Amino acid sequence: MKYDFKAIESKWQKKWEDEHTFAAKQDFSLPKFYALVEFPYPSGQGLHVGHPRSYTALDIVARKKRLDGYNVLYPMGWDAFGLPTENFAMKNHIHPEIVTRNNVARFKSQLKSLGLSFDWDREVNTTDPSYYKWTQWIFLQLYKKGLAYKKEMSVNWCTGCKVVLANEEVVNGTCERCHSPVVHKVKSQWMLRITAYADRLIDDLDTVNFIDRVTTQQKNWIGRSHGAEVTFGTTEGDDMIVYTTRPDTLFGVTYMVIAPEHKFVDKWADKITNIDAVRAYREAAARKSDFERTELAKDKTGVQLEGVMAVNPVNGQQIPIFISDYVLATYGTGAIMAVPGHDQRDYDFAKAFGLPIVEVVAGGDISREAFADCATGVMVNSGFLTGMTVEDAKTAITEWLEKEGKGVKKTNFKLRDWVFSRQRYWGEPIPMVHCEKCGWQPLPESELPLKLPEVQNYEPTEDGESPLAHLTDWVNTTCPCCSGPARRETDTMPQWAGSSWYFLRYCDPHNDQAIASPEALRYWMPVDWYNGGMEHTTLHLLYSRFWHKFLYDIGVVPTAEPYAKRTSHGMILGENGEKMSKSRGNVVNPDDIVDQYGADTMRLYEMFIGDFEKAAPWSSSSIKGCKRFLERVFDLSEKLLPGEGYRPQLETSFHKTVKKVGEDILQLKMNTAIAALMSLLNELDAAGGITREEYRTFLLLLNPFAPHITEELWEKAGFEGQIAHAAWPVYDEAKCRDARIELAVQVCGKVRGRFMAAADVSGAEAIAAAKQADGIAPLLEGKTVVKEIYVPGKLVNLVVR
Numbered sequence: 054m055k056y057d058f059k060a061i062e063s064k065w066q067k068k069w070e071d072e073h074t075f076a077a078k079q080d081f082s083l084p085k086f087y088a089l090v091e092f093p094y095p096s097g098q099g100l101h102v103g104h105p106r107s108y109t110a111l112d113i114v115a116r117k118k119r120l121d122g123y124n125v126l127y128p129m130g131w132d133a134f135g136l137p138t139e140n141f142a143m144k145n146h147i148h149p150e151i152v153t154r155n156n157v158a159r160f161k162s163q164l165k166s167l168g169l170s171f172d173w174d175r176e177v178n179t180t181d182p183s184y185y186k187w188t189q190w191i192f193l194q195l196y197k198k199g200l201a202y203k204k205e206m207s208v209n210w211c212t213g214c215k216v217v218l219a220n221e222e223v224v225n226g227t228c229e230r231c232h233s234p235v236v237h238k239v240k241s242q243w244m245l246r247i248t249a250y251a252d253r254l255i256d257d258l259d260t261v262n263f264i265d266r267v268t269t270q271q272k273n274w275i276g277r278s279h280g281a282e283v284t285f286g287t288t289e290g291d292d293m294i295v296y297t298t299r300p301d302t303l304f305g306v307t308y309m310v311i312a313p314e315h316k317f318v319d320k321w322a323d324k325i326t327n328i329d330a331v332r333a334y335r336e337a338a339a340r341k342s343d344f345e346r347t348e349l350a351k352d353k354t355g356v357q358l359e360g361v362m363a364v365n366p367v368n369g370q371q372i373p374i375f376i377s378d379y380v381l382a383t384y385g386t387g388a389i390m391a392v393p394g395h396d397q398r399d400y401d402f403a404k405a406f407g408l409p410i411v412e413v414v415a416g417g418d419i420s421r422e423a424f425a426d427c428a429t430g431v432m433v434n435s436g437f438l439t440g441m442t443v444e445d446a447k448t449a450i451t452e453w454l455e456k457e458g459k460g461v462k463k464t465n466f467k468l469r470d471w472v473f474s475r476q477r478y479w480g481e482p483i484p485m486v487h488c489e490k491c492g493w494q495p496l497p498e499s500e501l502p503l504k505l506p507e508v509q510n511y512e513p514t515e516d517g518e519s520p521l522a523h524l525t526d527w528v529n530t531t532c533p534c535c536s537g538p539a540r541r542e543t544d545t546m547p548q549w550a551g552s553s554w555y556f557l558r559y560c561d562p563h564n565d566q567a568i569a570s571p572e573a574l575r576y577w578m579p580v581d582w583y584n585g586g587m588e589h590t591t592l593h594l595l596y597s598r599f600w601h602k603f604l605y606d607i608g609v610v611p612t613a614e615p616y617a618k619r620t621s622h623g624m625i626l627g628e629n630g631e632k633m634s635k636s637r638g639n640v641v642n643p644d645d646i647v648d649q650y651g652a653d654t655m656r657l658y659e660m661f662i663g664d665f666e667k668a669a670p671w672s673s674s675s676i677k678g679c680k681r682f683l684e685r686v687f688d689l690s691e692k693l694l695p696g697e698g699y700r701p702q703l704e705t706s707f708h709k710t711v712k713k714v715g716e717d718i719l720q721l722k723m724n725t726a727i728a729a730l731m732s733l734l735n736e737l738d739a740a741g742g743i744t745r746e747e748y749r750t751f752l753l754l755l756n757p758f759a760p761h762i763t764e765e766l767w768e769k770a771g772f773e774g775q776i777a778h779a780a781w782p783v784y785d786e787a788k789c790r791d792a793r794i795e796l797a798v799q800v801c802g803k804v805r806g807r808f809m810a811a812a813d814v815s816g817a818e819a820i821a822a823a824k825q826a827d828g829i830a831p832l833l834e835g836k837t838v839v840k841e842i843y844v845p846g847k848l849v850n851l852v853v854r
């Protein structure tokens with residue numbers, strides 16, 4: 054019989070759908086397992102082969118957990134607001150809602166064709182008003198707790214998309230999406246105070262099981278550092294406050310630098326004798342991105358504020374003040390004390406401007422470069438700090454500064470508040486109203502969802518207002534507070550809003566009274582295992598942890614963290630080892646693969662392709678190998694032998710493979726699990742067929758990887774029910790050990806031979822056998838064995854003289 058994967062796969066996909074085979078059960082007394090993958094943005098391109106890598110891996114985990122008897126929630130949905138849909142809608146004059154509906158339909162049928170065991174009864178869509186009602190509700194709660202606020206601020210403005218971007222969406226000074234230059238622009242924006250959670254977002258990483266890469270990236274992104282704010286005097290009488298992580302180096306300060314935007318530039322304009330040059334420099338800096346200012350600027354530039362000086366609080370020394378774009382207005386106090394002897398940026402600047410360089414920690418060579426890596430050094434040229442270790446000096450100087458009223462201990466974060474406004478149409482309307490008399494007022498919760506109105510035109514206005522601003526009827530409303538005339542907010546939420554809480558909605562997706570019932574949340578949360586892309590580490594993963602902590606604080610969710618475990622998959626590259634992209638012409642379409650080889654082969658292949666965490670190039674030849682393997686599995690049905698049970702010569706292999714596949718699945722080592730199944734199949738072929746018990750076990754082990762073919766063979770063999778409802782085979786630890794093992798024989802530490810022995814051979818027996826092993830006896834002739842060592846399961850070492 055031929056392996057007709059098309060007939061088999063469509064048959065079982067239909068059956069699973071009709072019977073809701075993978076629907077999570079409402080019985081909260083069962084042990085639960087919540088497996089989650091990032092829901093896709095339904096783009097016009099459809100699914101790419103990268104999506105199934107994550108989805109299939111957790112599908113395998115979900116299927117294994119079901120076979121283990123867990124009530125498994127493995128849901129899927131659509132993160133469907135966002136710019137590409139809006140841009141497509143604009144270009145083609147189709148409503149974004151229709152574009153979204155079409156894209157979702159395509160994605161869904163593609164996902165179904167892969168045999169993923171999602172609980173489709175719980176599908177969510179962030180653009181559905183019954184969903185975004187709750188996104189808006191969460192915003193209102195944030196607002197009520199003072200965590201959403203409006204602020205005039207310099208924002209990242211994408212010159213291509215004509216939209217404000219979050220810092221996270223700016224890559225190397227360009228827009229993450231369209232790669233146009235990003236410039237600064239002052240706009241009034243809704244902000245979310247994620248910084249209020251900065252400490253907990255770092256500290257609580259200790260309570261979850263995230264892979265190290267994720268933990269490290271989140272910590273670096275939040276960027277907590279400890280140091281001091283130090284007050285310098287100035288000849289103008291104003292205090293100049295700097296943030297430093299190295300207050301111990303205060304005696305090495307030879308000049309100051311303030312950000313070009315610093316308020317003292319204007320305040321001291323009359324006193325600065327070269328103010329025109331200073332202002333010209335400031336204007337040039339404003340046209341650069343932070344990235345260009347800090348990462349790219351190899352050559353330091355700046356202008357001295359001539360006519361004013363700063364005063365070092367530790368020694369009263371007068372030192373010059375510069376503006377330079379390497380100091381950012383948005384970090385610390387926007388001003389620094391420069392220590393060129395121990396900070397490379399300051400060193401480069403001092404060299405460029407001929408400024409003095411003073412060594413205050415011994416051990417480096419400051420004639421060549423700054424001695425920055427000096428945390429364990431000893432202080433020199435530093436007044437009362439001289440002779441102290443850097444560590445002690447930090448404590449001593451901070452105490453001195455605090456006592457003198459010249460400074461305070463300070464912790465700083467790189468993390469900034471989250472710019473939450475987008476001047477776009479295809480997003481959740483922000484449920485706020487502005488009244489001349491009452492200011493900003495939240496919409497009453499009873500008026501949620503605030504639905505997106507129909508518009509004719511999705512273009513943002515020229516000055517960058519949202520297309521909603523064109524809609525006078527919608528914009529003009531009444532104040533919820535005084536009933537006077539008021540205007541609605543016309544900005545919408547960023548794409549990250551809907552994904553910041555979607556995992557909660559899956560717990561109870563049809564609830565119209567709450568984001569989900571407390572019982573459902575108590576039962577399902579936290580997510581037991583969340584897999585997703587590394588690119589979401591500092592965006593979605595951080596945002597959603599922030600929202601979740603907030604919801605925890607207001608008593609909506611039962612856990613402080615949303616995800617107990619987080620893993621991340623490597624990218625699938627093109628056959629040439631480069632990133633798949635249209636321009637490189639190396640894109641593999643999953644539809645073609647499913648059509649040509651079938652979903653089971655595609656699944657198996659994507660799991661066999663390499664270590665899950667690493668990037669892996671596509672390989673057409675190895676996909677054929679996976680197909681061939683399944684064809685051989687299919688042929689097993691014609692090799693059934695009479696008799697039950699595992700045959701003695703295969704018993705160990707079966708117990709070992711059950712153990713290995715089960716353990717590998719839970720460590721995402723799918724490739725080695727599949728290899729173990731392949732070698733078991735070889736053994737079966739060599740043994741001339743398969744007993745019913747062996748067949749049953751083999752199908753169960755393969756089922757999570759290749760669900761369709763295993764269901765079909767299971768049914769054909771007449772095993773009870775559907776394999777999806779069966780139980781994972783058990784193994785006996787004692788039977789996992791090989792009956793006979795190979796031991797090495799060393800003579801004086803060198804391997805000289807090998808022999809087979811019973812796995813439970815005693816030391817004395819092993820040593821005796823070693824002496825008899827092939828080729829060993831001649832080496833012992835005429836010598837005395839002075840030491841005999843048996844390393845159980847490994848080797849016998851004979852030391853002779």
Ligand code: ANZ
Nearest residue numbers: 278296297298299302379380381384385387392395396
């Ligand atoms: C003196 C000093 C001496 C510094 C030294 C470092 C080494 P992190 O660790 O990232 O928090 N800094 C402070 N504000 C800045 C700004 N707005 N723009 C650019 N640089 C700024 O970095 C803190 C250090 O970065 C601070 O400590 C300051 O330089 C600089 F041997 O002060 B340091």
Ligand code: ZN
Nearest residue numbers: 488491532535
């Ligand atoms: Zn009012």
